[in-house]
Structures are given as C-alpha cells and as structure tokens.
Amino acid sequence: MDLLSLARNVKHRVEEPLTDALTVAKIVTDPRNPVLLTLSTALVNPLYRAAFLASAAGSGVLRCLAVRPCDLESLAEYLDIPEDDRPRLRAWLETGVRLGELGRREGCYRLKSPTARLLAQPGNDAVAAALEEILRFHVPVLLDAPRMLSAGRRFSLQDQDGTVIARSSLALRSMVQAAIDRTLDREGPVRLLEIGCGTGAYVRYAAESNPRLTAVAVDLQQEVAARAADNMAAWGLTERVETRQGDLRTLDLQPQFDLVTLHNNIYYFPETERVEALERARSLLAPGGRMLLTTSCQGGGNLGLDVLNLWFTYADFGGPLPQADELVSQMEKAGFTDVRATRIIPGQPFRAFVGTNSPVHSA
Numbered sequence: 552m553d554l555l556s557l558a559r560n561v562k563h564r565v566e567e568p569l570t571d572a573l574t575v576a577k578i579v580t581d582p583r584n585p586v587l588l589t590l591s592t593a594l595v596n597p598l599y600r601a602a603f604l605a606s607a608a609g610s611g612v613l614r615c616l617a618v619r620p621c622d623l624e625s626l627a628e629y630l631d632i633p634e635d636d637r638p639r640l641r642a643w644l645e646t647g648v649r650l651g652e653l654g655r656r657e658g659c660y661r662l663k664s665p666t667a668r669l670l671a672q673p674g675n676d677a678v679a680a681a682l683e684e685i686l687r688f689h690v691p692v693l694l695d696a697p698r699m700l701s702a703g704r705r706f707s708l709q710d711q712d713g714t715v716i717a718r719s720s721l722a723l724r725s726m727v728q729a730a731i732d733r734t735l736d737r738e739g740p741v742r743l744l745e746i747g748c749g750t751g752a753y754v755r756y757a758a759e760s761n762p763r764l765t766a767v768a769v770d771l772q773q774e775v776a777a778r779a780a781d782n783m784a785a786w787g788l789t790e791r792v793e794t795r796q797g798d799l800r801t802l803d804l805q806p807q808f809d810l811v812t813l814h815n816n817i818y819y820f821p822e823t824e825r826v827e828a829l830e831r832a833r834s835l836l837a838p839g840g841r842m843l844l845t846t847s848c849q850g851g852g853n854l855g856l857d858v859l860n861l862w863f864t865y866a867d868f869g870g871p872l873p874q875a876d877e878l879v880s881q882m883e884k885a886g887f888t889d890v891r892a893t894r895i896i897p898g899q900p901f902r903a904f905v906g907t908n909s910p911v912h913s914a
C-alpha cells in the first residue's frame with residue numbers, strides 16, 4: 552500500500568477502535584514518511600512509467616493500440632504469448648492502467664496518456680528507443696558501477712542490444728543527414744562504404760540523394776546487419792546496396808570507395824586504437840576518396856552523453872566520446888589530408904569530420 556492510500560484508509564477508518572487508530576496514526580506520522588513520499592512521487596513513479604512505456608513501445612504494444620483498442624487475447628496473439636502466460640501479460644497491462652499510461656474499457660486496452668500516444672507514433676520510434684536505451688544501458692551503469700569495480704566486471708558488446716541502439720541512434724538523424732548533404736556528390740557514380748550501418752537509414756538517405764550511388768553497408772553485430780539487410784529489401788535497395796556483417800578492422804575489400812562513412816561509432820574503438828581504425832578506413836578509399844565521420848564529442852554539457860561516456864568507461868571495448876581537436880589530429884595521423892571538423896548546430900556537441908585520402912598519400 553502506498554502512503555497516500557494509507558492516509559486515505561486512516562481517514563475512512565476513524566470509526567474503528569481507538570487503539571487501532573492510534574497505531575495507524577503512529578505509523579502515518581513516522582518522520583520517514585515524507586521522505587518516502589517524496590521518493591515515490593519524484594523518483595519511483597516516473598521510473599515505473601518510463602520502464603512501462605519503453606517496454607510497451609519496444610514490444611510494439613503501443614503501435615498496436617494506436618491502431619485500435621485491443622483485448623488481452625489479440626495482444627497476446629500479436630506478441631506470440633502462449634496461453635499459460637496470458638495472466639502474466641494481463642498483470643503487466645493492468646500495471647500500465649494503474650500507472651495511467653493505458654486505459655481499459657469493456658475488456659479492451661487503449662492508449663491513455665499523452666506520452667503513450669506520442670511514443671506510439673512511428674515518427675517517434677527513435678525517441679522511444681532512446682528511452683529504452685537509457686533504461687537498459689544508462690541505468691545499469693549508474694546502478695552497478697561500484698559493484699562492478701569490486702567484482703572486476705566490465706560491460707561487453709553483448710550487454711548492448713544492438714537493434715535498440717541502432718533505432719535510438721536515429722534520434723540524431725537530422726544532424727547526420729545535414730552532414731551527408733554537405734559531403735555527398737549528388738551526381739555521377741559514387742561508391743559508398745558505410746561502417747557500423749545500424750538500421751541502414753543513412754545509406755538509404757545517401758542512395759535517395761544520389762540515384763547513381765551504390766554501397767556496401769557493414770555492421771559488426773550480426774543481428775544489426777541482418778535487420779539492415781531486411782530494411783534494404785523493404786526499401787527496394789538490394790540491387791544497389793550490399794549489406795554484410797563485418798568488422799572494419801578485418802574487412803576484406805578492395806580500396807575502391809569514393810566515400811567511407813562512420814556515423815556515431817568512433818567511440819566503439821578504444822582511444823589507443825582509433826588511429827589504426829581510421830587508417831584502415833582510409834586504406835579502403837580510392838585515391839582522392841573522402842571519409843565522413845559524425846559523432847557527438849565531449850564537452851557539450853549534455854548529461855545523457857556524460858552517462859554514455861560513463862558506460863564506455865565501464866566497458867571492455869571502446870572508449871570515451873572523442874575530443875574534437877584530438878580526433879582531427881588522429882585523422883591526420885591516419886594519413887587523411889584537408890581534415891575539417893564542423894559543428895552541425897552551434898553550441899551542440901555533435902560534429903562532422905571530413906578528410907581526404909590524398910592521391911599522393913595513397914600512391
């Protein structure tokens with residue numbers, strides 16, 4: 552029973568014997584109660600709501616309910632939940648009703664809160680995925696950091712659900728697309744290699760911007776690459792885009808590309824290995840080809856990025872977000888010329904870095 556319900560109960564039970572009322576009054580006036588009440592309203596309830604919404608969005612329940620109100624059976628069928636587990640699904644949905652995110656009328660669940668309605672919109676999928684990323688990855692590092700240090704434990708790539716990260720990464724879509732607009736030749740044949748393609752959305756954007764572009768889209772994580780390949784098929788791009796699972800560090804490709812792109816993944820490489828990774832990317836470019844790398848950088852005063860940085864500090868791979876001038880110098884060490892770093896939006900920590908594989912250097 553929460554504190555508000557307890558207080559209401561006391562009010563309704565004043566008719567009961569004095570000793571009982573006194574005992575209850577003693578409990579209600581416990582000096583710890585205001586602290587608990589503050590915790591519950593300021594921290595716990597929003598956390599419950601966020602977790603419910605992230606799960607409802609990630610599982611597709613919000614999208615389903617956005618189409619029409621659904622009863623338990625149709626939701627269970629949609630989620631492929633066996634008969635035995637349907638009471639458990641009901642318990643979860645009822646908690647959503649209790650939290651005020653869902654409503655229920657005549658046995659059918661529907662979207663109730665404005666936030667649930669917003670997150671159910673397909674255009675807000677990246678925001679819903681970002682909420683899920685925060686809960687699944689940012690919260691654990693805040694929660695477990697001291698324990699992980701005592702146990703000598705680190706996060707690994709398997710601790711990240713690559714498909715959630717690929718979706719949430721698209722929250723940066725408008726800035727990445729602006730960087731592509733500034734770099735990509737819109738006419739003539741372009742051979743693009745995208746490293747860490749995630750959903751493949753930026754390869755699609757490049758392909759739509761230049762109808763003569765062909766591409767190889769690579770991602771380290773098998774399930775991410777498989778999802779990107781499905782997306783390419785759905786977008787009608789399989790003829791022009793080859794999607795494969797692969798690691799930049801070991802890719803077996805000819806130096807044939809006019810443009811290599813790395814969006815939001817330089818921090819998947821430890822700082823000490825970044826020059827080597829960049830040199831590897833350069834080696835896949837044709838003479839005169841260019842690299843476009845986009846990433847959030849340190850120093851933006853953005854708390855979410857600070858926690859992302861913290862996560863990578865506790866991981867057995869990757870490293871912190873780059874410092875802009877350090878990354879410029881790493882690109883130069885990797886052999887790029889004409890290296891430029893541009894802020895896409897003034898005051899924002901997100902930057903685009905462009906460098907050229909000069910014909911002289913690559914000869």
Ligand SMILES: C[S@@+](CC[C@H](N)C(=O)[O-])C[C@H]1O[C@@H](n2cnc3c(N)ncnc32)[C@H](O)[C@@H]1O
Pocket residue numbers: 713716717720721746747748749750769770771772775797798799800813814815816819820
């Ligand atoms: C944060 S996600 C970004 C996805 C996408 N580029 C975007 O911006 O939406 C980083 C992606 O880079 C991939 N990645 C990391 N290291 C890689 C490597 N060595 N080779 C290929 N892909 C890599 C990860 O698997 C992950 O899908």
